Amino acid sequence: MTLTPKLGPGLGFGLGVVAFYFLMPLVSAFEFSARGAGNVYSLEAYGRIASQYGFKDVILLTTRLVFVTVFLTILIMVPTVTWVHLKAKKLRRLIEFISLLPLVIPPVVLVLGVLATMPNYLKGTPMLLALEYVMLAMPYTFRALDAGLGAIDVRTLVDAARGLGSPWHTVFMRIIAPNIRSAIFGSIFLTVALVLGEYTMASLMLWETFPTWIATVGQSEATLAVALSIFSLAFAWVLLLALSAVERRQKGRK
Amino acid sequence: MSIQSTVQRSSRVTISNLRRTFADVVALDSFSLNIEPGELITLLGPSGCGKTTALRMVAGLDVPDSGSVEINGASVTNLPPSKRDMGMVFQAYSLFPNMTARENVAFGLRVRGVGKAERLKRANELLELVDLTTQANRYPHQMSGGQQQRVALARALAIEPKVLLLDEPLSALDAKVRTQLRDEIRRVQQEVGITTIFVTHDQEEAMAISDRVGVMNKGNLEQLAAPDFLYANPATAFIASFVGAMNRLPGLLMDANTVKVLDTTLKVANSSHGFASGSKIDVMIRPEHLMMTSGDIATILDRSFRGPMTRIVVVLDDGTRINLDVASASAISINPGDRVGLTITVDKALIEAR
Amino acid sequence: MTPAEMRADVAAATGGNSGRGSYRRLLRASNTYIGLLPFFVYSAIFLALPTARVAFLAFRDQDDHWTLSNIFESFHGVYLLSFQRSIQLSLVSAITGAIFGFIAAYAITVSKIGFLRRIVQTASGVFANTGGVPLAFMFIATIGTYGLVTKGLKLVGIDLYKGGWTLFTFTGLILVYLYFQIPLMVIVILPAIDGLRLEWREAAATLGASKQQFWRYIAGPILLPPFTGALLLLFANSFAAYATAAALTSGTIPLVPIQIGSLVSGNVIADEANLGYALGLGMILIIGFVMTGYAILQRRTAKWLS
Numbered sequence: 001m002t003l004t005p006k007l008g009p010g011l012g013f014g015l016g017v018v019a020f021y022f023l024m025p026l027v028s029a030f031e032f033s034a035r036g037a038g039n040v041y042s043l044e045a046y047g048r049i050a051s052q053y054g055f056k057d058v059i060l061l062t063t064r065l066v067f068v069t070v071f072l073t074i075l076i077m078v079p080t081v082t083w084v085h086l087k088a089k090k091l092r093r094l095i096e097f098i099s100l101l102p103l104v105i106p107p108v109v110l111v112l113g114v115l116a117t118m119p120n121y122l123k124g125t126p127m128l129l130a131l132e133y134v135m136l137a138m139p140y141t142f143r144a145l146d147a148g149l150g151a152i153d154v155r156t157l158v159d160a161a162r163g164l165g166s167p168w169h170t171v172f173m174r175i176i177a178p179n180i181r182s183a184i185f186g187s188i189f190l191t192v193a194l195v196l197g198e199y200t201m202a203s204l205m206l207w208e209t210f211p212t213w214i215a216t217v218g219q220s221e222a223t224l225a226v227a228l229s230i231f232s233l234a235f236a237w238v239l240l241l242a243l244s245a246v247e248r249r250q251k252g253r254k
Numbered sequence: 255m256s257i258q259s260t261v262q263r264s265s266r267v268t269i270s271n272l273r274r275t276f277a278d279v280v281a282l283d284s285f286s287l288n289i290e291p292g293e294l295i296t297l298l299g300p301s302g303c304g305k306t307t308a309l310r311m312v313a314g315l316d317v318p319d320s321g322s323v324e325i326n327g328a329s330v331t332n333l334p335p336s337k338r339d340m341g342m343v344f345q346a347y348s349l350f351p352n353m354t355a356r357e358n359v360a361f362g363l364r365v366r367g368v369g370k371a372e373r374l375k376r377a378n379e380l381l382e383l384v385d386l387t388t389q390a391n392r393y394p395h396q397m398s399g400g401q402q403q404r405v406a407l408a409r410a411l412a413i414e415p416k417v418l419l420l421d422e423p424l425s426a427l428d429a430k431v432r433t434q435l436r437d438e439i440r441r442v443q444q445e446v447g448i449t450t451i452f453v454t455h456d457q458e459e460a461m462a463i464s465d466r467v468g469v470m471n472k473g474n475l476e477q478l479a480a481p482d483f484l485y486a487n488p489a490t491a492f493i494a495s496f497v498g499a500m501n502r503l504p505g506l507l508m509d510a511n512t513v514k515v516l517d518t519t520l521k522v523a524n525s526s527h528g529f530a531s532g533s534k535i536d537v538m539i540r541p542e543h544l545m546m547t548s549g550d551i552a553t554i555l556d557r558s559f560r561g562p563m564t565r566i567v568v569v570l571d572d573g574t575r576i577n578l579d580v581a582s583a584s585a586i587s588i589n590p591g592d593r594v595g596l597t598i599t600v601d602k603a604l605i606e607a608r
Numbered sequence: 609m610t611p612a613e614m615r616a617d618v619a620a621a622t623g624g625n626s627g628r629g630s631y632r633r634l635l636r637a638s639n640t641y642i643g644l645l646p647f648f649v650y651s652a653i654f655l656a657l658p659t660a661r662v663a664f665l666a667f668r669d670q671d672d673h674w675t676l677s678n679i680f681e682s683f684h685g686v687y688l689l690s691f692q693r694s695i696q697l698s699l700v701s702a703i704t705g706a707i708f709g710f711i712a713a714y715a716i717t718v719s720k721i722g723f724l725r726r727i728v729q730t731a732s733g734v735f736a737n738t739g740g741v742p743l744a745f746m747f748i749a750t751i752g753t754y755g756l757v758t759k760g761l762k763l764v765g766i767d768l769y770k771g772g773w774t775l776f777t778f779t780g781l782i783l784v785y786l787y788f789q790i791p792l793m794v795i796v797i798l799p800a801i802d803g804l805r806l807e808w809r810e811a812a813a814t815l816g817a818s819k820q821q822f823w824r825y826i827a828g829p830i831l832l833p834p835f836t837g838a839l840l841l842l843f844a845n846s847f848a849a850y851a852t853a854a855a856l857t858s859g860t861i862p863l864v865p866i867q868i869g870s871l872v873s874g875n876v877i878a879d880e881a882n883l884g885y886a887l888g889l890g891m892i893l894i895i896g897f898v899m900t901g902y903a904i905l906q907r908r909t910a911k912w913l914s
Contacts, residue, residue, distance in 0.1 A: 007719040014711040025746045028756035032749030083643035106848035108865040109888035113658025199740040199851035229742035240734045335813040342814040348807040351912040352829040362815035
């Protein structure tokens, strides 16, 4: 009789219920997507994904959005967070606060403001989505990079390199970037997962990206839409799993 | 307040033949101990020696495979910790973070159904006992480690326990606070007159505050004695080297009872050592039992000033290093590289395999 | 350092009146901020400006005059109902999610099974970010009219749809929201549960407390702030969610985000054009309020459970 709490039947049952709740939709969705014509199971729906109307355009647009968002995110956030750690430690709270604001301003409200402020030539291009996705990803990218830079002593590294006469861009590319590589990868994974799943802004700005396209398909082809959903969830999960692997490695190093 | 109000009927603790195994490791074996009312006994030993296991069994936080614990002749072996009336102080961080110091101290009375006014009054008395009245309304995270442990002590005493159990209460504190609190614990213990078991791995701590010290090794109680006796007459080589500083000098066993070391013949202190005559063994000699003389058997290696005494390190020609202490005043003329002789100033010593 | 130099240093530190000092400080300040300029400019254009515009337009009418009618309107009729519904939905899904999430987190903590903990932790990180259209379709495949669970229950004689219930109702939506609410709870509450020290249990026991008293006086009060904080976070999470509800209910349940969405899409009566901004402002205020509470409780938790 020690006091260490144990997994009793009550808690075990609770955990079982929760596990059932999470596994059942996965099983059901797969079963649903594999329902073929005339009560025969087949994976034919997955084969039809690529030939579905609009598939090529959607993939092309979504891919472009992913690249632009990731590029801009890295371009803005990596120097910013590095700068915070190097020169403006006192402003860290402020920057963190700003980067967390997208969690308080929901996308559905932000899109209202965006449509009311942006010039027409921006509203006419889907790349406006990418510009806003950078904002939506900021809470996650800031945290990932902040944690990555917090784990190393940037100040000392940079002072040492500068003391040896390295110019700034060399210091950045050779000293800082390699040390926060996993943090950068982490924020890229998060950004990609976000862009691939973002529905609110895309649908309200009337652009057909992967998530909005699934909704469109679902109106006529339920089986295919479920197959697409599984496909997109699986893709996002792989990204997020990769992220948690990266995070674990980072923790291990610390 | 009267300290007397916190005085318990001092209890006698009888621990018989406790045994505990974890998986296939024997953590504690045939552990028996009698503690007189009002006595402070320290269980001393390296980590993993079973001292904490023994203490936790007295508290009821761990259950023995066999054996018994009796308080004043009544067995508590099968009682849960909440029914044993033991006051326990843990290593650190055991204060409830959601309660002030006063509420922490009053907690034991609260769960016993003592009214609010009464229990807060008692809590104040105990905070006074540990000299913390000014901190009564602070939360644990607002107090230093030493203050937290004093609150923990007051909390343990508040329930007027039969026995006070202290599980390395000083190990998380820094050196200066540790000495201070150590003396404070002894003072409070004597003022209250409570039977106490103190667990530590720090021999200095054990020697300073205990009535008796029990040295533990690998699940066994190797020797139980008053501190000065223990220091002067360690029963085993393990105790000899664990309690106080000890040198190992190369010696030759002449017969079962005599050993030759540094050209001196000494009596062997451990009777059943099992070595054959003529064995080359190590002889245990304390630093203060060695004197430097003029001679040519060792070279001075190093010296370090330690206040009134200076620690000298010499090396024998076979490479054995020896520590000895000399009065600082006479150490001035000693320099590394000097050749010296050594004299042993005791007539018996423990021996151990080389 | 000569005394003169020291005086100069003190003067600079205490904000002495030397003009050169203040110029230097200005220079230093601009040096601090210059690297952050891109970040500030970007956030201003793509976040602050649009948000400020929403707040501004919430108080303007069709003819660009100041008005309170949008605000007034957002508290009436179907819009008031939307706020009520949104808050109800968020409350119920937050409370239910918090309870089940807590049970799961507590169970994996006390189980001491390392791999179970790792799996649940990783899965929570993944599921908490699952939402929107794919989640909606997954549940349609599960307990939609033709879903696997629906069919299975029918086999054992339970007809989910007999009483007129559908997945597209309030309770259906909650069932779906729990799929991201429970994992979020697990992520947020795990550190707090880990922070419960065995020493507290043992100290309480030696002081005479029963298990129930330990929970009532110690574990309960200690976990209350982080639990409440998590509850607030879950509330905000559900309150802001648009995609899942939009994909699932296509507007059958009036929720604030859905109302805003349909106002954006132009399903709007002419004189209500600026109403969406008032609703948006209301959302920001509610979420901001809730998140502030969350931040305060987090700080309290950090003090107790560090």
